[in-house]
Amino acid sequence: MSVITRSRATTLGGLAVVGVSALVLAGCAGGSDDSGDSGDAAGPVEDMTLTIGTALPQTGNLAFLGPPEEAGVAYAASQINEVSDTTGLSIDVVYGDSGDTDNKAYETEIPRLLGEDVSAIIGAASSGVSLQFIDQVTGAGVIQFSPANTSDAFTTYDDGGLYFRTAPSDVLQGEVLGNLIAADGAQTLGMIVLNDSYGTGLAGYVTEAFEAAGGEVVAAPTYNTGDTTFDAQINEVLAADPDAIALITFEEITTILPSLFGQFPAESMYFVDGNLSNFGDEFPEGSLTGAKGTLPGLSIDTLGQFTGELDAFLEAEGSDPLEEYSYAAESYDATVLLALASLASGSTDPADMAAALQEVSGGSGDGETCTSYAECADIIVAGGTADYDGVSGPITFDEVGDPTEASIGIYEYGDDNTYGAWQG
Incomplete structure:
Protein backbone atom coordinates (compact mmCIF):
# COMPACT_ATOMS: atom_id res chain seq x y z
CA MET A 1 0.00 0.00 0.00
CA SER A 2 1.23 3.44 -0.84
CA VAL A 3 -0.27 6.33 1.09
CA ILE A 4 0.63 9.88 0.22
CA THR A 5 0.01 12.29 3.07
CA ARG A 6 -0.14 16.04 2.73
CA SER A 7 -0.42 18.86 5.22
CA ARG A 8 -1.00 22.44 4.14
CA ALA A 9 2.65 23.37 4.39
CA THR A 10 4.22 20.22 2.98
CA THR A 11 5.38 19.25 -0.49
CA LEU A 12 5.79 15.50 -0.97
CA GLY A 13 7.19 13.46 -3.80
CA GLY A 14 7.74 16.46 -6.05
CA LEU A 15 4.03 17.29 -6.20
CA ALA A 16 2.86 20.87 -6.15
CA VAL A 17 1.69 22.26 -2.82
CA VAL A 18 -2.06 22.05 -2.43
CA GLY A 19 -3.44 25.55 -2.07
CA VAL A 20 -5.98 26.16 0.65
CA SER A 21 -8.22 29.19 0.34
CA ALA A 22 -9.41 30.83 3.53
CA LEU A 23 -12.58 32.47 4.66
CA VAL A 24 -13.23 33.57 8.20
CA LEU A 25 -15.36 31.03 10.03
CA ALA A 26 -18.54 32.66 11.21
CA GLY A 27 -18.50 33.15 14.94
CA CYS A 28 -21.17 32.45 17.50
CA ALA A 29 -24.50 33.66 16.18
CA GLY A 30 -25.88 34.32 19.61
CA GLY A 31 -27.85 31.09 19.95
CA SER A 32 -28.77 29.96 23.43
CA ASP A 33 -27.71 26.57 24.78
CA ASP A 34 -29.73 23.98 26.62
CA SER A 35 -28.15 24.81 29.96
CA GLY A 36 -29.05 28.47 29.93
CA ASP A 37 -25.54 29.70 29.16
CA SER A 38 -24.17 30.97 25.84
CA GLY A 39 -21.04 29.31 24.44
CA ASP A 40 -17.75 28.14 25.95
CA ALA A 41 -19.27 26.21 28.85
CA ALA A 42 -16.80 24.14 30.88
CA GLY A 43 -17.83 20.96 32.63
CA PRO A 44 -20.72 18.58 32.02
CA VAL A 45 -24.09 19.90 31.01
CA GLU A 46 -27.06 18.04 32.42
CA ASP A 47 -29.49 16.33 30.09
CA MET A 48 -28.33 17.93 26.85
CA THR A 49 -29.49 15.99 23.78
CA LEU A 50 -27.91 16.61 20.40
CA THR A 51 -30.06 15.64 17.43
CA ILE A 52 -28.37 15.14 14.07
CA GLY A 53 -29.66 13.90 10.73
CA THR A 54 -28.00 11.99 7.94
CA ALA A 55 -28.50 12.53 4.21
CA LEU A 56 -26.39 9.65 2.95
CA PRO A 57 -26.93 7.56 -0.20
CA GLN A 58 -29.40 4.80 0.57
CA THR A 59 -30.32 4.96 -3.15
CA GLY A 60 -28.76 6.36 -6.32
CA ASN A 61 -25.40 6.05 -8.02
CA LEU A 62 -23.41 6.10 -4.75
CA ALA A 63 -25.67 3.69 -2.86
CA PHE A 64 -22.71 1.38 -2.21
CA LEU A 65 -21.30 4.07 0.10
CA GLY A 66 -24.47 4.33 2.19
CA PRO A 67 -23.96 1.26 4.43
CA PRO A 68 -20.40 2.07 5.58
CA GLU A 69 -21.19 5.75 6.11
CA GLU A 70 -24.36 5.07 8.11
CA ALA A 71 -22.55 2.38 10.09
CA GLY A 72 -19.81 4.86 11.00
CA VAL A 73 -22.41 7.33 12.28
CA ALA A 74 -24.26 4.66 14.26
CA TYR A 75 -21.09 3.30 15.85
CA ALA A 76 -19.96 6.75 16.94
CA ALA A 77 -23.41 7.55 18.34
CA SER A 78 -23.35 4.36 20.40
CA GLN A 79 -20.02 5.32 21.95
CA ILE A 80 -21.18 8.86 22.64
CA ASN A 81 -24.26 7.58 24.44
CA GLU A 82 -22.24 5.02 26.43
CA VAL A 83 -20.60 7.84 28.41
CA SER A 84 -23.56 10.24 28.53
CA ASP A 85 -23.87 9.77 32.30
CA THR A 86 -20.48 11.39 32.82
CA THR A 87 -20.59 13.97 30.03
CA GLY A 88 -24.21 15.03 30.24
CA LEU A 89 -24.53 14.79 26.45
CA SER A 90 -26.53 12.19 24.56
CA ILE A 91 -27.12 12.02 20.82
CA ASP A 92 -30.10 11.08 18.65
CA VAL A 93 -29.70 10.28 14.96
CA VAL A 94 -32.43 10.65 12.34
CA TYR A 95 -31.45 8.73 9.22
CA GLY A 96 -32.33 9.94 5.73
CA ASP A 97 -31.56 9.28 2.08
CA SER A 98 -29.67 11.75 -0.10
CA GLY A 99 -30.31 9.83 -3.31
CA ASP A 100 -28.65 11.37 -6.36
CA THR A 101 -29.34 14.16 -8.81
CA ASP A 102 -31.46 11.79 -10.90
CA ASN A 103 -33.92 10.44 -8.31
CA LYS A 104 -33.67 13.64 -6.17
CA ALA A 105 -34.49 11.90 -2.88
CA TYR A 106 -33.02 14.93 -1.09
CA GLU A 107 -35.93 17.09 -2.20
CA THR A 108 -38.21 15.40 0.34
CA GLU A 109 -35.60 14.13 2.80
CA ILE A 110 -33.91 17.43 3.63
CA PRO A 111 -37.18 19.17 4.61
CA ARG A 112 -38.07 16.11 6.69
CA LEU A 113 -34.74 16.20 8.53
CA LEU A 114 -34.92 19.96 9.12
CA GLY A 115 -38.41 19.40 10.50
CA GLU A 116 -36.86 17.16 13.16
CA ASP A 117 -35.04 20.21 14.54
CA VAL A 118 -31.59 18.78 13.86
CA SER A 119 -28.46 20.74 14.73
CA ALA A 120 -26.50 19.19 11.88
CA ILE A 121 -26.96 17.01 8.82
CA ILE A 122 -24.20 14.56 7.89
CA GLY A 123 -24.08 14.23 4.10
CA ALA A 124 -24.25 14.04 1.26
CA ALA A 125 -21.58 11.67 -0.04
CA SER A 126 -21.73 13.16 -3.54
CA SER A 127 -20.42 16.68 -3.97
CA GLY A 128 -22.99 17.31 -6.70
CA VAL A 129 -25.81 16.26 -4.41
CA SER A 130 -24.53 18.35 -1.50
CA LEU A 131 -24.51 21.38 -3.76
CA GLN A 132 -28.22 20.81 -4.41
CA PHE A 133 -29.17 21.40 -0.78
CA ILE A 134 -26.31 23.20 0.97
CA ASP A 135 -28.13 26.53 0.71
CA GLN A 136 -31.28 24.98 2.16
CA VAL A 137 -29.42 23.51 5.14
CA THR A 138 -27.05 26.34 5.98
CA GLY A 139 -29.75 28.89 5.15
CA ALA A 140 -31.81 27.29 7.91
CA GLY A 141 -28.89 27.86 10.29
CA VAL A 142 -28.03 24.15 10.44
CA ILE A 143 -24.55 22.64 10.06
CA GLN A 144 -23.89 20.51 6.97
CA PHE A 145 -21.05 18.06 7.52
CA SER A 146 -19.98 15.72 4.73
CA PRO A 147 -17.75 12.69 5.23
CA ALA A 148 -17.06 12.33 1.52
CA ASN A 149 -17.44 15.60 -0.44
CA THR A 150 -14.20 16.26 -2.29
CA SER A 151 -15.09 19.00 -4.79
CA ASP A 152 -12.98 22.12 -4.47
CA ALA A 153 -16.18 24.17 -4.82
CA PHE A 154 -16.82 23.92 -1.08
CA THR A 155 -13.56 25.58 -0.07
CA THR A 156 -14.82 29.02 -1.13
CA TYR A 157 -18.56 28.40 -0.88
CA ASP A 158 -20.61 31.05 0.93
CA ASP A 159 -21.97 28.75 3.64
CA GLY A 160 -22.02 31.13 6.58
CA GLY A 161 -19.38 29.07 8.37
CA LEU A 162 -21.74 26.10 8.65
CA TYR A 163 -20.17 23.60 6.21
CA PHE A 164 -17.47 21.10 7.21
CA ARG A 165 -16.01 17.93 5.75
CA THR A 166 -13.65 15.18 6.84
CA ALA A 167 -12.64 14.28 3.25
CA PRO A 168 -9.87 16.25 1.49
CA SER A 169 -10.39 18.34 -1.61
CA ASP A 170 -9.86 16.69 -5.00
CA SER A 299 -5.05 2.59 4.34
CA ILE A 300 -7.44 -0.33 4.75
CA ASP A 301 -4.64 -2.13 6.59
CA THR A 302 -4.20 0.77 9.02
CA LEU A 303 -7.95 0.88 9.62
CA GLY A 304 -8.11 -2.85 10.33
CA GLN A 305 -8.82 -2.48 14.04
CA PHE A 306 -11.57 0.06 13.42
CA THR A 307 -13.27 -1.96 10.70
CA GLY A 308 -13.15 -5.06 12.88
CA GLU A 309 -14.77 -3.19 15.76
CA LEU A 310 -17.32 -1.70 13.38
CA ASP A 311 -18.35 -5.13 12.11
CA ALA A 312 -18.56 -6.45 15.67
CA PHE A 313 -20.86 -3.55 16.54
CA LEU A 314 -23.07 -4.25 13.53
CA GLU A 315 -23.30 -7.95 14.36
CA ALA A 316 -24.24 -7.10 17.95
CA GLU A 317 -26.99 -4.90 16.53
CA GLY A 318 -28.25 -7.77 14.36
CA SER A 319 -26.83 -6.43 11.08
CA ASP A 320 -24.50 -8.08 8.59
CA PRO A 321 -20.82 -7.11 8.41
CA LEU A 322 -19.89 -4.57 5.75
CA GLU A 323 -18.60 -5.43 2.30
CA GLU A 324 -17.25 -1.91 1.73
CA TYR A 325 -15.61 0.44 4.24
CA SER A 326 -15.08 3.57 2.15
CA TYR A 327 -15.76 6.71 4.19
CA ALA A 328 -16.92 4.75 7.26
CA ALA A 329 -14.09 6.28 9.29
CA GLU A 330 -14.79 9.78 7.99
CA SER A 331 -18.47 9.41 8.92
CA TYR A 332 -17.54 8.16 12.39
CA ASP A 333 -15.20 11.13 12.88
CA ALA A 334 -17.82 13.60 11.67
CA THR A 335 -20.24 12.36 14.33
CA VAL A 336 -17.62 12.45 17.08
CA LEU A 337 -16.54 15.98 16.14
CA LEU A 338 -20.12 17.25 16.18
CA ALA A 339 -20.65 15.81 19.65
CA LEU A 340 -17.37 17.25 20.91
CA ALA A 341 -18.25 20.67 19.51
CA SER A 342 -21.60 20.52 21.29
CA LEU A 343 -19.91 19.51 24.54
CA ALA A 344 -17.18 22.15 24.22
CA SER A 345 -19.67 24.93 23.53
CA GLY A 346 -22.19 23.67 26.08
CA SER A 347 -24.81 24.01 23.38
CA THR A 348 -26.76 22.26 20.66
CA ASP A 349 -27.20 25.53 18.77
CA PRO A 350 -25.57 25.04 15.34
CA ALA A 351 -23.80 28.40 15.38
CA ASP A 352 -22.24 27.67 18.76
CA MET A 353 -21.17 24.23 17.60
CA ALA A 354 -19.71 25.58 14.35
CA ALA A 355 -17.66 28.07 16.32
CA ALA A 356 -16.20 25.16 18.35
CA LEU A 357 -15.58 22.65 15.54
CA GLN A 358 -12.23 24.06 14.47
CA GLU A 359 -11.05 24.05 18.08
CA VAL A 360 -11.97 20.44 18.87
CA SER A 361 -10.33 19.28 15.62
CA GLY A 362 -7.06 20.86 16.69
CA GLY A 363 -7.31 23.79 14.32
CA SER A 364 -6.84 26.31 17.11
CA GLY A 365 -3.49 24.74 17.94
CA ASP A 366 -3.82 24.82 21.71
CA GLY A 367 -5.64 21.60 22.55
CA GLU A 368 -4.61 18.36 24.22
CA THR A 369 -4.43 15.49 21.73
CA CYS A 370 -6.96 12.70 22.24
CA THR A 371 -8.03 9.82 20.03
CA SER A 372 -11.50 8.80 21.20
CA TYR A 373 -14.73 10.55 22.07
CA ALA A 374 -14.53 9.43 25.71
CA GLU A 375 -10.95 10.63 26.10
CA CYS A 376 -11.67 13.99 24.48
CA ALA A 377 -14.89 14.41 26.46
CA ASP A 378 -13.01 13.87 29.72
CA ILE A 379 -10.66 16.71 28.79
CA ILE A 380 -13.55 19.04 27.99
CA VAL A 381 -15.52 18.14 31.11
CA ALA A 382 -12.41 18.86 33.19
CA GLY A 383 -12.28 22.34 31.68
CA GLY A 384 -9.56 21.72 29.10
CA THR A 385 -9.39 21.99 25.32
CA ALA A 386 -9.52 18.78 23.31
CA ASP A 387 -7.72 18.17 20.00
CA TYR A 388 -9.36 15.11 18.42
CA ASP A 389 -7.18 13.02 16.12
CA GLY A 390 -9.68 10.77 14.39
CA VAL A 391 -9.80 7.29 12.94
CA SER A 392 -9.57 8.79 9.44
CA GLY A 393 -6.62 11.02 10.32
CA PRO A 394 -5.71 14.15 12.33
CA ILE A 395 -8.34 16.21 10.41
CA THR A 396 -7.45 19.65 11.86
CA PHE A 397 -9.94 22.04 10.28
CA ASP A 398 -8.89 25.32 8.76
CA GLU A 399 -11.02 28.47 8.82
CA VAL A 400 -13.37 27.20 6.10
CA GLY A 401 -14.02 23.74 7.49
CA ASP A 402 -11.57 21.86 5.26
CA PRO A 403 -9.20 19.27 6.79
CA THR A 404 -5.61 20.50 6.54
CA GLU A 405 -4.05 17.04 6.71
CA ALA A 406 -5.08 14.12 4.54
CA SER A 407 -3.93 10.82 3.06
CA ILE A 408 -4.60 9.29 -0.34
CA GLY A 409 -4.29 5.51 -0.57
Missing part, protein backbone atom coordinates in the same frame (compact mmCIF):
# COMPACT_ATOMS: atom_id res chain seq x y z
CA VAL A 171 -6.89 18.97 -5.52
CA LEU A 172 -4.87 16.30 -3.70
CA GLN A 173 -6.47 13.17 -5.19
CA GLY A 174 -6.14 14.59 -8.70
CA GLU A 175 -2.44 15.28 -8.20
CA VAL A 176 -1.81 11.82 -6.80
CA LEU A 177 -3.72 10.02 -9.57
CA GLY A 178 -2.27 12.08 -12.43
CA ASN A 179 1.26 11.54 -11.19
CA LEU A 180 0.62 7.84 -10.56
CA ILE A 181 -0.51 7.29 -14.16
CA ALA A 182 2.53 9.15 -15.48
CA ALA A 183 4.88 7.26 -13.17
CA ASP A 184 3.46 3.98 -14.49
CA GLY A 185 4.76 4.96 -17.92
CA ALA A 186 1.66 6.23 -19.69
CA GLN A 187 2.24 9.10 -22.10
CA THR A 188 -1.36 9.46 -23.29
CA LEU A 189 -4.53 9.30 -21.18
CA GLY A 190 -8.21 8.92 -21.91
CA MET A 191 -10.90 9.61 -19.34
CA ILE A 192 -14.63 8.95 -18.97
CA VAL A 193 -15.99 11.61 -16.65
CA LEU A 194 -19.19 12.18 -14.70
CA ASN A 195 -20.47 15.63 -15.64
CA ASP A 196 -20.88 17.17 -12.20
CA SER A 197 -18.76 19.21 -9.80
CA TYR A 198 -16.99 16.10 -8.52
CA GLY A 199 -16.26 14.48 -11.86
CA THR A 200 -15.19 17.50 -13.87
CA GLY A 201 -13.29 18.98 -10.95
CA LEU A 202 -11.31 15.80 -10.28
CA ALA A 203 -10.70 15.29 -14.01
CA GLY A 204 -9.29 18.80 -14.20
CA TYR A 205 -6.75 18.14 -11.46
CA VAL A 206 -5.79 14.76 -12.95
CA THR A 207 -5.24 16.48 -16.30
CA GLU A 208 -3.17 19.23 -14.72
CA ALA A 209 -0.89 16.78 -12.93
CA PHE A 210 -0.58 14.37 -15.87
CA GLU A 211 0.26 17.13 -18.34
CA ALA A 212 2.73 18.69 -15.91
CA ALA A 213 4.48 15.31 -15.87
CA GLY A 214 4.77 15.42 -19.67
CA GLY A 215 1.67 13.45 -20.65
CA GLU A 216 -1.23 14.31 -22.93
CA VAL A 217 -4.96 13.80 -22.32
CA VAL A 218 -6.28 12.63 -25.70
CA ALA A 219 -9.99 12.16 -24.88
CA ALA A 220 -12.22 13.06 -21.93
CA PRO A 221 -15.91 12.57 -22.84
CA THR A 222 -18.51 13.21 -20.13
CA TYR A 223 -21.89 11.72 -19.26
CA ASN A 224 -24.74 12.82 -17.00
CA THR A 225 -26.24 11.27 -13.89
CA GLY A 226 -29.07 9.00 -14.95
CA ASP A 227 -27.49 7.99 -18.24
CA THR A 228 -27.69 4.24 -18.83
CA THR A 229 -25.68 3.77 -22.02
CA PHE A 230 -22.08 4.84 -22.50
CA ASP A 231 -21.18 3.50 -25.94
CA ALA A 232 -20.39 6.94 -27.33
CA GLN A 233 -17.98 7.77 -24.50
CA ILE A 234 -16.31 4.36 -24.62
CA ASN A 235 -15.87 4.50 -28.39
CA GLU A 236 -14.43 8.01 -28.26
CA VAL A 237 -11.84 7.03 -25.69
CA LEU A 238 -10.85 3.78 -27.43
CA ALA A 239 -10.59 5.54 -30.78
CA ALA A 240 -7.99 7.87 -29.26
CA ASP A 241 -5.83 4.80 -28.47
CA PRO A 242 -4.58 6.03 -25.06
CA ASP A 243 -1.93 4.29 -22.99
CA ALA A 244 -4.20 4.50 -19.93
CA ILE A 245 -7.84 5.17 -19.10
CA ALA A 246 -9.03 6.91 -15.93
CA LEU A 247 -12.65 6.22 -15.02
CA ILE A 248 -13.98 9.16 -13.02
CA THR A 249 -17.46 7.85 -12.33
CA PHE A 250 -19.82 6.59 -9.67
CA GLU A 251 -21.79 3.34 -9.82
CA GLU A 252 -22.10 3.65 -13.61
CA ILE A 253 -18.73 1.91 -13.64
CA THR A 254 -20.52 -1.45 -13.51
CA THR A 255 -22.14 -0.72 -16.88
CA ILE A 256 -19.01 0.76 -18.44
CA LEU A 257 -16.49 -1.94 -17.52
CA PRO A 258 -17.96 -4.91 -19.44
CA SER A 259 -17.57 -2.94 -22.67
CA LEU A 260 -13.89 -2.33 -21.90
CA PHE A 261 -13.03 -5.90 -20.99
CA GLY A 262 -11.22 -7.52 -23.90
CA GLN A 263 -10.70 -4.17 -25.62
CA PHE A 264 -8.40 -2.49 -23.11
CA PRO A 265 -5.94 -4.01 -20.62
CA ALA A 266 -7.09 -3.89 -17.00
CA GLU A 267 -3.60 -3.02 -15.77
CA SER A 268 -3.89 0.30 -17.63
CA MET A 269 -7.23 1.25 -16.04
CA TYR A 270 -7.45 3.63 -13.08
CA PHE A 271 -10.29 4.10 -10.61
CA VAL A 272 -11.19 6.87 -8.14
CA ASP A 273 -12.97 7.04 -4.79
CA GLY A 274 -16.38 7.32 -6.46
CA ASN A 275 -16.10 3.85 -7.97
CA LEU A 276 -13.31 1.96 -6.18
CA SER A 277 -15.27 -1.05 -5.02
CA ASN A 278 -14.81 -4.73 -4.28
CA PHE A 279 -16.62 -6.19 -7.29
CA GLY A 280 -15.85 -9.83 -6.55
CA ASP A 281 -17.84 -12.26 -8.69
CA GLU A 282 -19.82 -9.44 -10.30
CA PHE A 283 -17.25 -9.76 -13.10
CA PRO A 284 -15.36 -12.84 -14.36
CA GLU A 285 -12.34 -13.77 -12.27
CA GLY A 286 -9.26 -11.78 -13.21
CA SER A 287 -11.17 -9.12 -15.12
CA LEU A 288 -9.57 -6.31 -13.11
CA THR A 289 -6.19 -7.79 -12.25
CA GLY A 290 -3.64 -4.98 -12.11
CA ALA A 291 -6.08 -2.09 -12.28
CA LYS A 292 -5.31 0.63 -9.73
CA GLY A 293 -7.27 3.29 -7.91
CA THR A 294 -7.03 6.10 -5.39
CA LEU A 295 -9.05 6.53 -2.21
CA PRO A 296 -8.80 9.37 0.32
CA GLY A 297 -8.20 8.24 3.88
CA LEU A 298 -5.82 6.01 5.75
CA ILE A 410 -3.21 3.83 -3.82
CA TYR A 411 -4.65 0.36 -4.33
CA GLU A 412 -4.39 -2.45 -6.88
CA TYR A 413 -6.96 -5.06 -7.87
CA GLY A 414 -6.17 -8.75 -7.59
CA ASP A 415 -7.50 -11.76 -9.47
CA ASP A 416 -10.59 -11.83 -7.25
CA ASN A 417 -11.67 -8.36 -8.46
CA THR A 418 -11.17 -6.82 -5.03
CA TYR A 419 -8.63 -4.15 -4.24
CA GLY A 420 -5.79 -4.50 -1.77
CA ALA A 421 -2.73 -2.63 -0.70
CA TRP A 422 -0.18 -1.81 -3.39
CA GLN A 423 3.49 -1.57 -2.53
CA GLY A 424 4.92 1.15 -4.72
